[in-house]
Amino acid sequence: MNEVVKEVREMRMKISEKCGHDLNRVLEYYQKSGEEMRKSGKYKFVDPEPPAEKPAPTESTRGEAAD
Secondary structure, three states, X not given: OOHHHHHHHHHHHXXXXXXXXXXXXXXXXXXXXXXXXXXXXOOOOOOOOOOOOOOOOXXXXXXXXXX
């Protein structure tokens, strides 16, 4: 196994253990870490683009049978 992959998996397991394997706590941990990294100015972040608008439904997509 690639050593980098092994190291990443070990770190993820340690973080999960630290959070009691609680998914909500793990998510909170990563969000807090991300906020701290942004504030530090050491890292560059790219914010995702907002989702594209969905097209308006047509007659055939409103649950009616198409002819």
